Amino acid sequence: MKRDKSIELLNRAIADELSAVHQYMFLHFHCDDQGYDLLSTLFKRTAIAEMLHIERLADRVLFLKGTIEMKASEEVKQITDVKAMLEFARQSEEDAVVTYNNFAIECGNNADSVSKKLFEELVLEEEGHYAEFDDEMENMLKFGEQYLVLQSMERSKKKATAMAAAAAAASNPA
Numbered sequence: 001m002k003r004d005k006s007i008e009l010l011n012r013a014i015a016d017e018l019s020a021v022h023q024y025m026f027l028h029f030h031c032d033d034q035g036y037d038l039l040s041t042l043f044k045r046t047a048i049a050e051m052l053h054i055e056r057l058a059d060r061v062l063f064l065k066g067t068i069e070m071k072a073s074e075e076v077k078q079i080t081d082v083k084a085m086l087e088f089a090r091q092s093e094e095d096a097v098v099t100y101n102n103f104a105i106e107c108g109n110n111a112d113s114v115s116k117k118l119f120e121e122l123v124l125e126e127e128g129h130y131a132e133f134d135d136e137m138e139n140m141l142k143f144g145e146q147y148l149v150l151q152s153m154e155r156s157k158k159k160a161t162a163m164a165a166a167a168a169a170a171s172n173p174a
Contacts, residue, residue, distance in 0.1 A: 003064050003110060003112050003115070004066075005106065005107075005110050005112075006060075006064055006107050006110060006112045006115040007061055007064050007066035007067075009103045009106060009107065009115070009119075010057050010058075010060055010061045010064075010066070010115065011057075011061060011066070011068065011069045012073070012103075013053075013057050013099075013100065013103065013119070013122070014054055014057045014058060014061070014068065014069065014070065015069065015071055015072060015073035016073050016096065016099065017050045017051075017053045017054045017057065018054060018070065018071070018072040018073070019072040019073045019074040019076075020046075020047070020050040020092060020096075021047045021050045021051055021054070022072055022076050023074075023076050023077060023088075023092070024043045024044070024046050024047035024050065024089070025043070025044070025047045026076045026077075026078075026079075027039075027043040027079065027085045027089065028040050028041075028043035028044040028047060030079075030080050030085075031043060031082065031085070034082075034148075035151065036082065036148055036151045037151055038136075038151050039082065039085075039086075039136065039151065042132060042133075042136065043085075043089070046089070046129050046132070049125065049129065053122055053125070056118060056122075057118070060114070060115055060118055064115075082140065082148060083137075083140055086133055086136050086137045086140060087137065089129075089133040090130060090133040090134055090137055093126050093127070093129045093130035093133060094130055096122075096126040096129075097123050097126045097127055097130065100119045100120075100122045100123045100126060101119070101120075101123055103115075103119045104116045104117075104119035104120045104123065107119060
């Protein structure tokens with residue numbers, strides 16, 4: 001069973017998801033470096049979710065007897081400003097929703113209801129990512145730099161607690 005148009009769309013989605021994984025990991029690294037644990041974790045968790053999307057898309061390509069093309073669609077954008085990160089992530093997820101809705105329609109028009117359903121499921125998941133980034137953007141706009149300061153302070157508290165626990169354990173070798 002080979003459906004060339006579906007395979008093409010699935011591979012385009014794989015390329016976009018690979019770009020998303022690379023971009024979100026880049027953003028994760030920079031947020032982690034700046035001490036923004038909540039945002040760092042959000043970007044990492046989203047990258048992992050996008051990896052799982054790639055797996056599902058690739059499985060479908062193989063089922064259709066196609067070849068998986070593992071090429072990212074875009075280079076990583078060097079974004080280090082947190083507000084710009086969130087704006088980019090939110091826009092990327094919104095774009096994915098539109099793209100995957102269109103891909104679902106096209107697969108349906110080509111009598112491939114399974115690929116159509118896969119794209120519809122991905123739309124739902126990308127909308128969830130959008131909502132998370134939108135919530136964080138609202139927090140940034142509402143609280144400004146204080147939002148980021150609180151994340152850095154929380155990390156410092158966790159480190160101090162861990163160091164105190166390690167020092168206590170070292171002084172009581174019971």
